Amino acid sequence: MTSFLEASKVSKTYQDNKNQDIPALLNFTLSVKEQEFITIIGPSGCGKSSFLFLAAGLEPLTGGVLKFNGRSVTGPDPLSAMVFQEYLLFPWKTVQENIEFGPELRHVPKQERRKTAIKFINMVGLGGFEDAFPNELSGGMQQRVSIARALANSPKLILMDEPFGALDALTRETLQIELLKIWQQAKCTVLFVTHSISEAVYLADRVVVVSKRPGTVKEIVPIELARPRDREMFTSPMFIEYERYLKNLILEEI
């Protein structure tokens, strides 16, 4: 199988306000297969989020080659969508209008995009909230809208930047389970940045461990837990062993 997202020796350098170079990523090499669920973990400020921004085409790279779907990434691609920790919904739009945003930009006819929106509203479990405004929703519900908004573009690749980082533990667990369901239904590839090791293990096919800045791939750990995954796995010896192993890898970097 050819790789779907191919990063070879990708580098990214930022300039701070004194015009000094801050290297965020250096020789970051990663190959992602289609429909794979990849989680990325690493110490704070290691550049793992930067990699998502590069993959989303939101920022230009400063070195290396980054190919998505066989083409070099030069800007935001309609086949990829990003979900942020801060939800970043449009506060002046209702839930439905937020979700219709992507299709609206692609001039999908009104009837059709309404149908798409309702499909995804139901998929993320927000039936009945179509006409609510974001500020009327809880954090967990807002993140569901944000996920539905990304899905409405029928992306092949979803980039998630610590999407559950701001949520309480219970909401977080619920959304993890639902994300896995959605991922299996939507048949897309997911790149998921997180700070939580157990979240990384629970969701992933492979966990990418990033070194401290400038970030590079330190190790890729395939997770061989059976799918569909359930909450019982959190206490299984294998799960705990993965957690311990990954934790040691990250601690070496701090």
Next chain:
Amino acid sequence: MDNSAKGFVQSIIPIDKPDLFIYFKPLYLKTKKFLSPVMCLVIWELIVKMGIINPFFCPAPTSIAKELYGLVFTNELWINLYDSLFRAVCGYFLAALFGVGVGLIVVWSKFMEDLIDPLIELVRPVSTFAVIPIFFIWFGIGDVSKVLIIAKACFFPIVLNTIAGIKGVDPKLIQAARSLGAKGFALWTKVLIPSALPMISTGLRVATSMSVTTLVGVEMLSADSGIGFMVIDAQRVFATEKMFAGILVLSALGFSFDRLARLMQNRVLSWHKGI
């Protein structure tokens, strides 16, 4: 001694005190906002009626009301009001058009910002009244210069709020929109401008009161019509009652402009209330 102590205890624990206030409470809640203005008017009326102040300098509220009531049935008030409204509204909308337009141009490109921003910063602190003579010389003393002076006064709050509004849009919200496929013109019309709308509409609202303030100024300086002219003309012939009545009309004008702007703002930004 014993009695006074008892009275003290009773006053802080008003258990068996019949609470008469409770009967007046609904009435009080409805009228509390009018209480202090009405009291002031009554005191004013009494002072004048008792002859403490010469009514020539400060007529009683009732005689001002009578004068205003008389004016309502004359053409004078309505023609002047029409002229005033025409100037204020024209100046305001001119400013709204150019204020939002120039604001958007400034934030559109860094080059335009470098070009226009210093001009805005230089002209803004200049008092509107200081440039009135220039406008009179350039555009005559007719309505054109009056409208332009009002527009000058309203322009700055609008342009500055537009610039600040667009610049203040969360960069991550822009990235979220871009990742969903928004770019170029659509990014502006569907994300940047709607995000900045609360700020822009605040600028538009501040400008409404500027328009009335400036209107009064220019009409008092040079005009042969308008409510501002009516007031200054009444002062010149010592018709103090009419002068006060005119001032009342101007206050009402300013008040209703602000209310109207607030109404529009709430209508446009109904989504924004909870934030």
